[in-house]
Amino acid sequence: MKLSIPGRAGTAAMVTAVTLLTTGAITGAAPASPLAVAAPDLLVANVKAHLAQLQAIATANGGNRAHGRTGYKASLDYAKAKLDAAGFTTTVQQFTSGGRTGYNLIADWPGGDTNQVVMAGSHLDSVTAGAGINDNGSGSAAVLEAALTVSRTQYQPTKHLRFAWWGAEELGMVGSRYYVNSLTTANRAKISGYLNFDMIGSPNPGYFVYDDDPTIEKTFQNYFTGIGIATEIETEGDGRSDHAPFKNAGIPVGGLFSGADYIKTAAQAAKWGGTSGRAFDACYHSSCDTTSNINDTALDRNGDALAYAVWELSS
Ligand code: DTR
Ligand code: ZN
Ligand code: ZN
Numbered sequence: 001m002k003l004s005i006p007g008r009a010g011t012a013a014m015v016t017a018v019t020l021l022t023t024g025a026i027t028g029a030a031p032a033s034p035l036a037v038a039a040p041d042l043l044v045a046n047v048k049a050h051l052a053q054l055q056a057i058a059t060a061n062g063g064n065r066a067h068g069r070t071g072y073k074a075s076l077d078y079a080k081a082k083l084d085a086a087g088f089t090t091t092v093q094q095f096t097s098g099g100r101t102g103y104n105l106i107a108d109w110p111g112g113d114t115n116q117v118v119m120a121g122s123h124l125d126s127v128t129a130g131a132g133i134n135d136n137g138s139g140s141a142a143v144l145e146a147a148l149t150v151s152r153t154q155y156q157p158t159k160h161l162r163f164a165w166w167g168a169e170e171l172g173m174v175g176s177r178y179y180v181n182s183l184t185t186a187n188r189a190k191i192s193g194y195l196n197f198d199m200i201g202s203p204n205p206g207y208f209v210y211d212d213d214p215t216i217e218k219t220f221q222n223y224f225t226g227i228g229i230a231t232e233i234e235t236e237g238d239g240r241s242d243h244a245p246f247k248n249a250g251i252p253v254g255g256l257f258s259g260a261d262y263i264k265t266a267a268q269a270a271k272w273g274g275t276s277g278r279a280f281d282a283c284y285h286s287s288c289d290t291t292s293n294i295n296d297t298a299l300d301r302n303g304d305a306l307a308y309a310v311w312e313l314s315s
Contacts, residue, residue, distance in 0.1 A: 037311060040307065042146060042304050057074045093178070125175075133201075195254055196241055230272075261285075
């Protein structure tokens, strides 16, 4: 779902103006500044289709997609096949943790200034207890759909776009830390921002924005202001997800979160709906974290916010 976004309406109007100008439908000065390309709507039906695939993978592989188990590698193979077919340059990074082999999936969109890399990522692994559809199929599916939408729209950003799916986050951000540590100092300096998406479809959702880098934080807040949703600063997860290794390396980070085992207050229920006195995700790290453990509205809104930020920060 897309609505007008403050600060972007002008861009949208400019895009309209140029469109109309080229059709001769209106007269008047052409926009002075180069046009930013407005982010497309991320199709939540496509995101849910990815979640259905991840659920099927877990079901076919012992009920989980955990590090070192067959369900994790099958999840990575699913995403990689889609990205290869869409024209991305993919890399599978292998590491060992707890005596088991782990993998990161990195997908570069050809083009853009490789001295300014905008990254969006999510952990692809689940806990061993279940399929991990909200934690973190939701983030992984939305990042995958954003990447596929870049390809589908043939978006040509000014900056270089890189997408990532991390292994072994549940063991302590092992995969993302392995990736950051594998970068040279020069290559770390080229990453202008890392956006993290870990649990963005919680069944009793909150709308939390990471308060690490102010520019990234404001970008997300602008999106939610544009759709009339109040956000809160994310305080539960400092250091608890894959943005932490990037932040520790001095790279600007941000992200979105819809809540885990903390309890929704009455004030939060009043502004966001849902049920006060209950966890944002009562199936956190449990076998009930399946495709029925997703709030479609939260997944839709956070997916669109993801796309908005990727387009905005890379244009
Ligand atoms: N997604 C959880 C880690 C986690 C718990 N709270 C937050 C807040 C923000 C980001 C991540 C988290 C996990 O992977 O277990
Ligand atoms: Zn988890
Ligand atoms: Zn997680």
